[in-house]
Amino acid sequence: MTLAQHALRSAVYELADALDANELYQQKGWTDGLPIVPPTEERVRDCLDAAGLTPADVIGVETVRQRSITAEKVAINAVMAGCLPTYMPVVVATLRAMCDEDFNFHGSTASTGGSAQFIVVNGPVRTAIDLNATHGVFGPGHRANATIGRAVRLVLINILGCVPGQLDRSTLGHGGKFTFCIAEDEEDSPWTPLAQERSVSPGASGVTVMACEAPRQVMNEWTHDPEEICETFAAEIRHNMLTYSIWPGNYALVIPKQLRELLVAAGWQKKDIREYIYRSARVFRREWATVGKKNVVARSGGPDQEFTALRSPEDLLVVAAGGPAGGFAAIIPPWLGPRSHAVTRTIAGS
Amino acid sequence: MTIRVLDPTFGEEIATTDRVAGLTSLAGRTVGLLDNSKINVQQLLDHVEEILRGQHGVKAVVRLKKPDASRPAPAAVVAEMKGCDAVISAVGD
Numbered sequence: 001m002t003l004a005q006h007a008l009r010s011a012v013y014e015l016a017d018a019l020d021a022n023e024l025y026q027q028k029g030w031t032d033g034l035p036i037v038p039p040t041e042e043r044v045r046d047c048l049d050a051a052g053l054t055p056a057d058v059i060g061v062e063t064v065r066q067r068s069i070t071a072e073k074v075a076i077n078a079v080m081a082g083c084l085p086t087y088m089p090v091v092v093a094t095l096r097a098m099c100d101e102d103f104n105f106h107g108s109t110a111s112t113g114g115s116a117q118f119i120v121v122n123g124p125v126r127t128a129i130d131l132n133a134t135h136g137v138f139g140p141g142h143r144a145n146a147t148i149g150r151a152v153r154l155v156l157i158n159i160l161g162c163v164p165g166q167l168d169r170s171t172l173g174h175g176g177k178f179t180f181c182i183a184e185d186e187e188d189s190p191w192t193p194l195a196q197e198r199s200v201s202p203g204a205s206g207v208t209v210m211a212c213e214a215p216r217q218v219m220n221e222w223t224h225d226p227e228e229i230c231e232t233f234a235a236e237i238r239h240n241m242l243t244y245s246i247w248p249g250n251y252a253l254v255i256p257k258q259l260r261e262l263l264v265a266a267g268w269q270k271k272d273i274r275e276y277i278y279r280s281a282r283v284f285r286r287e288w289a290t291v292g293k294k295n296v297v298a299r300s301g302g303p304d305q306e307f308t309a310l311r312s313p314e315d316l317l318v319v320a321a322g323g324p325a326g327g328f329a330a331i332i333p334p335w336l337g338p339r340s341h342a343v344t345r346t347i348a349g350s
Numbered sequence: 351m352t353i354r355v356l357d358p359t360f361g362e363e364i365a366t367t368d369r370v371a372g373l374t375s376l377a378g379r380t381v382g383l384l385d386n387s388k389i390n391v392q393q394l395l396d397h398v399e400e401i402l403r404g405q406h407g408v409k410a411v412v413r414l415k416k417p418d419a420s421r422p423a424p425a426a427v428v429a430e431m432k433g434c435d436a437v438i439s440a441v442g443d
Contacts, residue, residue: 039355041354160360
């Protein structure tokens with residue numbers, strides 16, 4: 001039996017045209033608010049075929065809500081998001097990663113903390129699907145970046161019930177909840193790609209997903225010293241620890257070409273950056289008093305209790321990405337420290 | 351010419367679990383009260399227990415706590431709660 005012969009089980013709606021389909025899906029609350037591409041059977045089957053999946057294949061199970069995420073529903077939501085069939089293996093690998101117990105799917109997607117999924121793609125699939133790693137890497141303009149993250153969001157809304165005010169209890173949320181997917185700029189970086197650092201075989205494609213808060217942009221164009229550059233990163237992390245959450249966990253650090261070149265010229269690898277940040281990104285509980293949180297300074301270990309941003313240097317996800325000009329980097333904080341871990345998975349068939 | 355489009359939501363056609371019927375009465379029942387470690391939950395559940403016992407004839411109350419609000423309850427807690435007729439988890443802020 002070929003893949004195309006497996007029956008689809010989803011309910012079918014017959015409508016006049018694509019505009020009517022969009023209106024129906026908007027009215028039913030099946031979107032993120034933006035228009036959708038109508039998920040016709042033909043387009044859904046193209047997505048399933050591209051990933052080598054049958055409709056009933058289970059991509060993963062969200063254990064708290066006891067919901068299976070089937071390939072058919074993922075494909076429908078991927079089509080709605082605007083994905084090409086070739087993006088489907090990336091969407092599927094991302095969801096598989098999120099179903100890992102370490103990711104804490106339910107907690108991170110329901111929390112008032114309002115996290116998004118930061119998705120970093122490595123390996124040959126990046127160039128095959130034209131996933132942006134350079135100019136305006138967090139912004140608009142690239143279909144793969146825009147729609148892979150959006151597909152994951154639509155899966156959360158439509159399959160897991162992560163509707164704002166229902167099972168998505170975000171107080172604020174952030175723009176990354178529409179989409180937050182980038183490639184690493186492997187062609188323009190001598191550093192080991194993130195996925196390979198996290199056990200994906202060289203030459204294979206991999207995806208890393210992290211429950212994150214909004215990116216915090218920093219700038220230092222006034223030094224060539226690698227320690228001074230990294231101190232700017234560490235300062236922003238310390239600020240996040242004080243004003244947002246003090247708990248240690250995975251932080252992502254996205255470094256653009258202009259700053260990478262200075263670090264590389266000084267002989268620094270990702271490992272050196274991680275070790276510097278591990279040493280420097282620390283605060284004492286008493287420092288909470290400087291940001292309006294004096295009422296909790298005495299709790300737990302007291303004023304002299306020291307907190308590290310990272311449990312170990314490996315907690316820092318260093319990613320080479322961004323346009324060629326500008327000393328702008330980004331710190332992407334974790335949703336809630338160790339309550340959710342970044343997870344990396346190999347992307348099948350790429 | 352029309353188009354045929356597919357429902358993107360988790361539907362009954364692929365449901366993996368069955369729903370149990372709701373209780374018609376709490377009288378004589380055992381109710382679990384799960385403290386999720388958020389602030390002031392203990393006081394809230396003390397009050398709920400008082401109402402359940404005093405106004406609804408609940409026979410027994412099982413009070414358990416999970417270590418933090420952001421992660422699922424440990425398997426041992428879930429296993430113990432399985433002996434209850436109903437469970438209230440609190441608090442969702």
